Amino acid sequence: MNKQHPVLVVGGGLSGLSLGYALRQQxxxxxxxxxxxxxxxxxxxxxxNGFELDAGPNSIAMAPELRTYFEQLxxxxxxxxxxxxxxxxxxxxxxxxxxxxxHPFKIMGSKFLSGGAKWKLFTEAFRKSKPASADESVADFVxxxxxxxxxxxxxxxxxxxxxxGNINKLSIKEVMPMLVSWENQYGSVVxxxxxxxxxxxxxxxxxxxxGNASLxxxxxxxxxxxxxxxxxxxxxxxxxxxxxxxxxxxxNGLVSVIKASQVVFTTPAYAAANALxxxxxxxxxxxxxxxxxxxxxxxxxxxxxxxxxxxxGFGFLVPAAEQKHFLGMIYNSAIFPFKAPxxxxxxxxxxxxxxxxxVLQQPPENLQRQVITEVNELLGISAQPVMQQxxxxxxxxxxxxxxxxxxxxxTARFEAAHPGLYIAGNYSTGVAVPTIIxxxxxxxxxxxxxx
Numbered sequence: 001m002n003k004q005h006p007v008l009v010v011g012g013g014l015s016g017l018s019l020g021y022a023l024r025q026q027x028x029x030x031x032x033x034x035x036x037x038x039x040x041x042x043x044x045x046x047x048x049n050g051f052e053l054d055a056g057p058n059s060i061a062m063a064p065e066l067r068t069y070f071e072q073l074x075x076x077x078x079x080x081x082x083x084x085x086x087x088x089x090x091x092x093x094x095x096x097x098x099x100x101x102x103h104p105f106k107i108m109g110s111k112f113l114s115g116g117a118k119w120k121l122f123t124e125a126f127r128k129s130k131p132a133s134a135d136e137s138v139a140d141f142v143x144x145x146x147x148x149x150x151x152x153x154x155x156x157x158x159x160x161x162x163x164x165g166n167i168n169k170l171s172i173k174e175v176m177p178m179l180v181s182w183e184n185q186y187g188s189v190v191x192x193x194x195x196x197x198x199x200x201x202x203x204x205x206x207x208x209x210x211g212n213a214s215l216x217x218x219x220x221x222x223x224x225x226x227x228x229x230x231x232x233x234x235x236x237x238x239x240x241x242x243x244x245x246x247x248x249x250x251x252n253g254l255v256s257v258i259k260a261s262q263v264v265f266t267t268p269a270y271a272a273a274n275a276l277x278x279x280x281x282x283x284x285x286x287x288x289x290x291x292x293x294x295x296x297x298x299x300x301x302x303x304x305x306x307x308x309x310x311x312x313g314f315g316f317l318v319p320a321a322e323q324k325h326f327l328g329m330i331y332n333s334a335i336f337p338f339k340a341p342x343x344x345x346x347x348x349x350x351x352x353x354x355x356x357x358x359v360l361q362q363p364p365e366n367l368q369r370q371v372i373t374e375v376n377e378l379l380g381i382s383a384q385p386v387m388q389q390x391x392x393x394x395x396x397x398x399x400x401x402x403x404x405x406x407x408x409x410x411t412a413r414f415e416a417a418h419p420g421l422y423i424a425g426n427y428s429t430g431v432a433v434p435t436i437i438x439x440x441x442x443x444x445x446x447x448x449x450x451x
Contacts, residue, residue: 005244005260007264008258008264010233012034014216014436016034016266017220018441020219021440023444031226032223034228035233037230040216040217047211048389050341053346053389054212055299058207058332058348059086060434061203061434062081063434078209078210079209080207082207082336085335086313086334088311088312089316091153092324092378093112095322095377096378098110107154116147117153120147124146124190125187136173137167137168138155138172141172152320156320157317157318159176160328161328163399165293166354166355169402178192182196233275234250235277237279245260246258263421263422264424266424266425267425268395269407270292272423273285273288280410287407292395295352297391298326299349300387301387302345303383304340307345308381315348328349328350330350331346333346352392353397372388397431398431424439424443
């Protein structure tokens with residue numbers, strides 16, 4: 001590789017910022033290019049009337065290596081662990097909240113599943129079945145192993161909470177690969193869970209004081225002049241003379257060409273598709289077809305006294321079968337009390353996703369009024385919120401639907417044909433904060449080896 005030019009990272013969201021930081025730690029010259037005027041992507045924090053709001057990720061699953069990472073950045077004093085109430089989670093059925101646990105034996109004692117569904121869960125270990133296709137949807141996999149009711153009232157709301165996705169489309173081997181592995185290894189998902197008890201959660205939940213954008217803001221500050229905003233990459237090609245890559249970029253409307261020793265696309269898939277079109281049309285088409293449903297985030301602040309008997313807990317999920325105008329709600333101030341002023345409470349409500357695109361088409365004022373009515377009804381609240389903040393992400397979480405294998409195959413072929421050019425958006429690495437950071441560290445080592 002040509003060492004005369006820096007590594008160019010296209011995209012200044014968490015994926016791009018963490019990769020820039022990892023390259024910096026490895027001593028590799030780099031530059032991060034971000035098309036917008038703000039770094040951080042969907043990680044954004046706001047402050048309204050004493051409330052601390054996160055419009056993107058509201059919490060982070062802590063791991064030892066992530067704590068070390070925060071300490072390296074000087075963020076250790078901003079880490080706040082969730083209160084004990086975070087262990088209590090709920091699901092809505094028949095307009096009522098029911099406590100839920102990922103442990104199958106605890107689900108057996110729940111009141112929101114029928115006796116027939118519990119029997120299918122209890123007998124799953126004795127059920128022999130094979131997938132109809134190699135790339136099975138979550139809905140088909142769960143219905144085959146556990147029945148439709150558990151697919152509808154357990155897996156659908158849980159994956160709606162993580163991906164805002166449609167389980168009839170999401171690929172089981174992409175979003176829950178351990179279940180496929182357990183079925184193959186033990187012949188049973190439940191047996192696999194019993195033998196791998198730490199696989200379903202167990203990590204401490206944390207947030208950063210000041211908002212989770214404290215992470216992306218700190219990374220941007222550390223990168224300094226190596227982070228270039230308002231710089232849109234419109235194309236890329238390889239210079240045969242010196243093996244470098246050349247990128248056409250638009251900076252505040254002025255187009256120029258810059259060179260790179262290696263290039264990494266950490267942008268959303270549709271943005272990478274536009275830049276890669278001339279190099280690999282099939283890959284660009286596959287990237288462009290990845291679904292990014294819109295998501296609405298509604299923050300609601302209440303007087304604490306108005307909540308009455310609202311149970312403390314992480315929050316609740318709403319199955320699509322309940323026909324509400326939202327997917328679920330996090331009770332922020334129950335798990336992180338400092339998020340709300342004294343005497344107040346803070347909720348974050350999630351709207352839209354793959355199953356609810358139509359609800360975002362109505363006027364925002366009408367939608368917010370409808371959602372507040374439904375939240376108040378579920379929780380028995382008669383008062384109106386004292387603060388509300390609404391934001392829509394037009395392209396939120398990438399959907400890893402069945403057929404995503406084709407994207408991985410095309411990406412692998414493309415990278416093999418163009419050494420030093422990488423596709424590393426969160427659709428390929430994973431959407432969780434710890435995963436994004438770990439993958440950035442791994443990729444930085446690979447890049448260094450090729451320098």
